[in-house]
Amino acid sequence: MEFRLSERMNHLKASEIRELLKLTEEPDIISFAGGLPAPELFPIEEMKVISHKVLNDEGKAALQYGPTEGYTPLRKIIAEQRMKAVGVNATYENILITNGSQQGLDFTGRVFLDKDDIVICESPSYLGAINAFKAYMPKFVEIPMDDNGMIIEELEKALEKHPNAKFIYTIPDFQNPTGKTLSFERRVKMLELAEKYNIPIIEDNPYGELRFEGDMIPSIKSLDKKGLVIYLGTFSKTFCPGLRLGWICADKDILNKYIIVKQGADLQSSSISQREAAAFMQVYNLDEHINKIKEVYRRRRDLMIDMIKKEFPENIKYTYPNGGLFTWVTLPEGIDAAELLKIALRDKVAFVPGGSFFPNGGHPNHFRLNFSNMPEDKIIEGIKRLGKVLKENI
Numbered sequence: 001m002e003f004r005l006s007e008r009m010n011h012l013k014a015s016e017i018r019e020l021l022k023l024t025e026e027p028d029i030i031s032f033a034g035g036l037p038a039p040e041l042f043p044i045e046e047m048k049v050i051s052h053k054v055l056n057d058e059g060k061a062a063l064q065y066g067p068t069e070g071y072t073p074l075r076k077i078i079a080e081q082r083m084k085a086v087g088v089n090a091t092y093e094n095i096l097i098t099n100g101s102q103q104g105l106d107f108t109g110r111v112f113l114d115k116d117d118i119v120i121c122e123s124p125s126y127l128g129a130i131n132a133f134k135a136y137m138p139k140f141v142e143i144p145m146d147d148n149g150m151i152i153e154e155l156e157k158a159l160e161k162h163p164n165a166k167f168i169y170t171i172p173d174f175q176n177p178t179g180k181t182l183s184f185e186r187r188v189k190m191l192e193l194a195e196k197y198n199i200p201i202i203e204d205n206p207y208g209e210l211r212f213e214g215d216m217i218p219s220i221k222s223l224d225k226k227g228l229v230i231y232l233g234t235f236s237k238t239f240c241p242g243l244r245l246g247w248i249c250a251d252k253d254i255l256n257k258y259i260i261v262k263q264g265a266d267l268q269s270s271s272i273s274q275r276e277a278a279a280f281m282q283v284y285n286l287d288e289h290i291n292k293i294k295e296v297y298r299r300r301r302d303l304m305i306d307m308i309k310k311e312f313p314e315n316i317k318y319t320y321p322n323g324g325l326f327t328w329v330t331l332p333e334g335i336d337a338a339e340l341l342k343i344a345l346r347d348k349v350a351f352v353p354g355g356s357f358f359p360n361g362g363h364p365n366h367f368r369l370n371f372s373n374m375p376e377d378k379i380i381e382g383i384k385r386l387g388k389v390l391k392e393n394i
């Protein structure tokens with residue numbers, strides 16, 4: 001059957017890399033490819049208690065439909081605890097519960113984008129966001145980064161050229177894929193530019209609460225007086241991604257647009273997941289849990305960076321993330337990381353080649369390494385294997 005597909009499907013292609021990365025699921029491969037949290041840190045025993053409690057105390061409501069905006073006690077906890085942790089004063093009326101922040105990204109496309117609209121983003125940017133936006137057929141304008149995140153002079157030039165751009169998409173803290181953080185000065189300037197051009201900022205912040213050292217840099221939303229910032233949050237990296245719970249924090253008018261879109265998409269997020277998350281935070285202390293995660297990830301980051309220093313050839317650069325899940329490796333010009341992955345897989349070690357993080361293509365000489373998901377012995381062995389591949393092929 002030749003289906004008559006929508007035009008958008010021409011823009012959405014399964015990547016070759018995805019096929020290669022399926023191999024990384026084989027048990028003898030040491031994979032630094034995924035963006036997965038450490039499963040041994042999931043609070044399984046606590047969640048057994050919580051799921052029983054939720055079904056026992058409020059089983060009927062937990063298994064029933066609920067409001068599109070989300071379960072009010074959960075929205076309140078998010079406003080009062082999670083948004084406060086990133087410096088934002090919000091009430092539950094500013095919060096819409098989503099199925100992970102990934103749904104917030106898709107909805108952002110639906111709310112803002114028509115074909116050929118301009119999206120401004122970091123270069124490179126989060127692959128899942130690029131794919132979510134691509135369904136709405138925009139054009140991407142990539143802004144180069146340095147160690148302090150998006151280069152603001154470049155952003156300014158892009159805005160002069162594209163004053164009608166629909167939004168600026170940024171991952172300010174411990175960015176996926178580079179691990180870089182946007183400096184405070186640049187956050188202020190980005191907001192000034194957004195105000196000048198009247199362009200919203202989509203602040204996607206799954207990693208902000210996973211800072212290993214140094215002071216928290218206020219979120220862009222916390223500096224926003226005019227309601228230009230639409231903030232995407234998630235419990236995926238600080239709690240459990242399997243619950244599929246994230247949120248959008250924004251001014252009511254624009255949030256209402258997202259609520260309309262959510263009604264059409266799935267009516268609401270899971271009633272039982274929302275109640276479980278809320279009950280967990282009422283009974284246990286999520287901040288303590290986050291501290292445990294940070295401690296483990298910090299050790300893994302330290303170990304990975306130490307091993308890279310020892311095992312990688314000297315002409316290879318890498319970022320030093322102060323939090324989050326990733327470091328970003330830059331190979332000499334002319335080396336294709338996708339080709340290198342094929343060789344690495346033979347030696348049973350995997351990473352994500354960087355090319356797919358650039359929405360307009362190019363830049364094949366990078367790859368992303370995840371340090372959160374592998375135990376320490378595997379980090380040591382995996383980086384040794386990778387070092388050997390690099391030494392032999394570069």
Ligand code: PMP
Nearest residue numbers: 035100101102126176234236246
């Ligand atoms: N944004 C970024 C930058 C991410 O890295 C991820 C997950 N890897 C997401 C959004 C989506 O996460 P979730 O839907 O699980 O909240």
